[in-house]
Amino acid sequence: MFDVALETAPAPEAPVSQVVVTGARLPPSAGEGAFAITTLDDPAWARSPRLDEQLARAPGVSLFRRTSSLAANPTTQGLSLRAIAPSGAGRALITLDGVPQNDPFGGWVIWSGLPAETIQSVRLVRGAGAQAYGAGALTGVVALVGRDGGAPVLEAGVEAGGLGYRRAAVNAGSGGLLASVTAERSDGWTPVREGRGETDEALALDTWSAALRYDTRLSSGPAMAARVAVYDENRRSGLVGADARSRGAQASLTLAQSPAQGRNGWRLQAWTLLSDLQNRSVAVGAGRAFTTPANDQFETPAYGYGFNAALRGVRGPLEWEIGADFRAAEGETHERFRYMSGQFTRLREAGGQTTTLGAYADASWTAGPWLVTGDLRLDHWRAFDARRREFDLQAGAAILDETPAGRSTTTPTGRVGLRRDLGLGFVRTAAYAGFRPPSLNELHRPFRVGNDVTEANAALKPERLYGVEAGAGLEGEGASVSVTLFINRLQDPVANVTIGQGPAIFPTAGFIPAGGVLRQRQNVGRIDAVGVELEGRADLGERLVLTGAVMATEAEVDGGSEAPQLTGKRPAQAPRLAASAGLEWRASERLGLFLAARHEGARFDDDLNTRRLAAATTLNLSARYSVSASTRLEIDLRNAFDAAVSTGRTGDGITSYDAPRSLRVGVVYVR
Template sequence: MKTLLCGVAFAALLTSPALADDAPQEVIVTLTREPVALSKVGQSVTTFDSAAIERSQSIYLKDLIARTPSVSIAQTGGPGQAGTARFRGAESDRSLFIVDGVKLGDPSMIGGGLNLGLLALNDVERVEILRGPLSTLWGSQAIGGVVAVTTRTPKRPFEAQMSVEGLDEYIVGKAGMGGKTGQLSWRLAAAYIDDDGVSSLRGGAEKDGFTQKHLNAYVHYALSDTSGLRARLARTESDYDFDGYNAAFQLADTRDTGFQDENLTSLGYYTQAFGGALKQTFTLSYNTTKRSTSDLANATAYPFEGRQTSFDYTGALTLSEASKLVFGASSERTQAIASGLNKRVTLNGLFAQWRQDVTQALTINASVRYDDHSVFGGHTVGQIAVAYALSPSLVLSSSLGQGFKAPSLYQLYDGWSGNLALKPEDATNFDLSVDYYGPNDSRLGVSLFGRKTDNQIDYDLSSFRYGNIARTQAYGIELEGETKLTPNVRLSGNYSHIIARDDARTSATFRNDLGRAPRHLANASVEWQATEALELGASVRYAGRSFENIYNTRRLDAYTLLDLRATYALNDTVALFGRVENATDEDYETAANYGSVGRRLWLGVRAKY
């Protein structure tokens, strides 16, 4: 199956006319803290603009990023259940998620990560996914990858959008409006999800539902042509049912419930100096996550709260047309509150990146970061990335970089398993990419990558505490391609072969595959503008066999998902759309003993003004 998918994705490219010296379409990347052309980044990046997000009809961020190379998704059931993502085999809490420049995470979780299953694409206009480390610019967790989400900002004096989609057992509604007049820009958006769900327990009879309410507000006031203030408020309330463990400590079809309330507040100030040569941004943010689960079998509630206060400064100094220095400082104070735990730590960092266009074709990016943690002390990482355009149709990129992850508050301070002697995890990553650009807006890319992680934090069964006892490695190849078969038909696809395994020679699981890390991943998609009003699309996703855990005792079978979609524009304002998810009604697992969503039909309408 994987061979077939790979062939479908790239056949059109291999049989198209010979590649010409056509310059690649310019794409600007912003997760590098200062906008830069994709061809100069030196690392593997995939971007989705607002049109691509709309065409995908994705509701959740996980479903969008799953279309990109080397990303595997695991979820303990249907909508709203605990979700994780692995980037190039890196464990889920070793990748970083950013919304409008603010790092996301829940300090009260075991690994300090987040529940990706609750992260919906609410009022989002752009998503950027970088595969590989970027700790030199963003600090802890940016080992496997970085996902940067940008929400809508108004472009006109008044604009509004709304959409409603679903069927009898599930519905999603979104609405937003805003405007830009003179010095003031503003936007207000809301979203609502109500889903009856499926049984979290594989084969269970009782459905586990999910509801979510989201509100987002944005204000921008330009103090002058070169300075201004930005403020953003966001609140998300999620309620979900799930299947937990019964009195015999076995996963069962229980009626457990949970909720999670998230609040994010950020205030930013930007200014320019020296005729625009120096651009500066100051951002203060505060986000909280309150969650609780009710274990009905034991009549017990488990409340948790995570708080994160961050200050971030970024400066970008243009020394010449060929030289730019990006530098800055950050301070993060995180706090976890749970039963028997109320602790906080501080992580302060300094970073700098030099970007030099050595020639018109050659760009070098060199960066370094120093962090000081209130528990383990100082830590330094570095990275160098090179992009070289051998011709307008051939670009070579390579990077060698370090990433790190600070131990979480739970791993440091838990009364039973915490360990204050923990050091940060260290990862070293190398990748090499070649991209060919040709006629018909086509591209073919090949990437080789490898990563080794030392001092990885894991639970030590001999001491019953967390320790720096693990060592892992991952390496593989990614193939990407896209082309226009005709002016109205576009084909794209990717294939990834990843080996992610235990690399500690003294471990009982030495050379075992890491859990929930398929060796083979593939995507293929076709978009057809059938008429001026009608657009049709289809996507196929393949995930190969994997193991549930590092002991490799429980295998997860391979699966293939087919999605079909259509959009019909009634006029310039209103469009009807629909899709069939999992059209073949595949029965599959991404986490052992947990269910998955079968075939679903969605019908919707959206309007914009």
């Protein structure tokens, strides 16, 4: 909201050595120039305060479902790259200045806690990330760079519009301190259109967040950054009686010194995350005339913490880095279920702990136009203290008491890459391996959406991804283009596998009503994916900029003996094609006009490929007018053609849709 510059397109795989570091962080390693990396500067997402909406303009970047975080349930806000196999837990690692932002219990990301005004730049690393990224960086990394506390600043903005939307944000700082506060509300829209009943209501949002950051440089030279942040969001989930509340806080402390010839650089960082989720779901009655409480997840306390350390040196053409990191997560869900005779009759407690300890070594060699790089990682993952207990609330007796045995695994991963600069262009190739341990949520907590139930699985194994890719790019005066071809194999992917249809009674899961489906999270053999990514930019004169990006992925499941019914199917929520285009016109010194279009091919809402979601194309239009040097007016027309974007489909054929057309108007003050 606060950015006053025009939107800029991602610079295709720019040499990472050009990045200037001002805060307490190491610069990107020289070796990353051999991988598929896109850097987004601040203007690139200023058209929307929701970071996930702007990241979705890059090809293959999406939440689990098509709905953005403005309306998505917290448990479906995990981010995935390359459309290999999207997941509610997310198969990409999200970091803010090196601190993981994925929820310690579920792996998803609460985007309300990451307002765009607090972000300076974003680096999208596609392909499995080893090196310092480690566990969770399966399909890639979204490395967020936070705004540093620096020169005195005061920024304030308000915005309001259709669907009962209103938002206010303030950034204020001086002397190294930067304070940020945001509040946002939306009355939302009712996602069900055809077949709508008394059960259906709007997807509404009420959220706020606050962050305080302090940056300084110590007398000995290293930079220090300390950050604390909190968020709180309340949602209505589109059905009468279904809602969610997520709350959280985090704190981090970082010390870092950049390397130079003859002087090693280093980083020390410690962090902690706290979160809690309340989530109520309902069963939908006949004719969508009524809902019945199905589950009341009234508390999900989770705690994550970790540290990392790195030492980097530069000796002529050689850059090297060694490091280690540790992450721990513990959490437990408390929920009431089995609603009978006007009350819940069962209580569930389920959770556990996980730890990941990793170490890595990285080296790159630059000789003229050549760059050769490689790194190796070793991670030890452990799951322990697991339990799932269920009680009869009337009798007080335990009806289920499971304590799965602890498990551990040691996983080697790594990356190698080669790049050759060609004056006005480059060619590169890379190979990599990565892994993602299952989240506590996947291991221990079942969930319900309408009449569909998905069971947990404490025996899940970590997912592993292996891939190779090749890329090339050209950059001339006012124009650039890059292309990447990739082949990936995802081994032991966690999928929601259909194991029963309602109406029926099943062990552990209990009764599944008519039209409902019973699934279980399972490791299902492998997913093979072949794809291509294309990005480009052209300056059409001094005032006009055209950007575009396309991603096409052909992915197929081999369910193996575990799930042969999935063999030959496409992963759920994985479109074959995604494309975006942007047009920016500086009509005058005061007026900027923007067009952003996005197309996504058809996808399936289920593992058996029976619930097809049609292709969709949306267009957003924006205008920015500077009233004075410090004040700007903003107008945004979202989904200008009122496209019907299907986001989900139930077993009985009811389709949900994303937001209809809406208009927003805002005022921004910057001093």
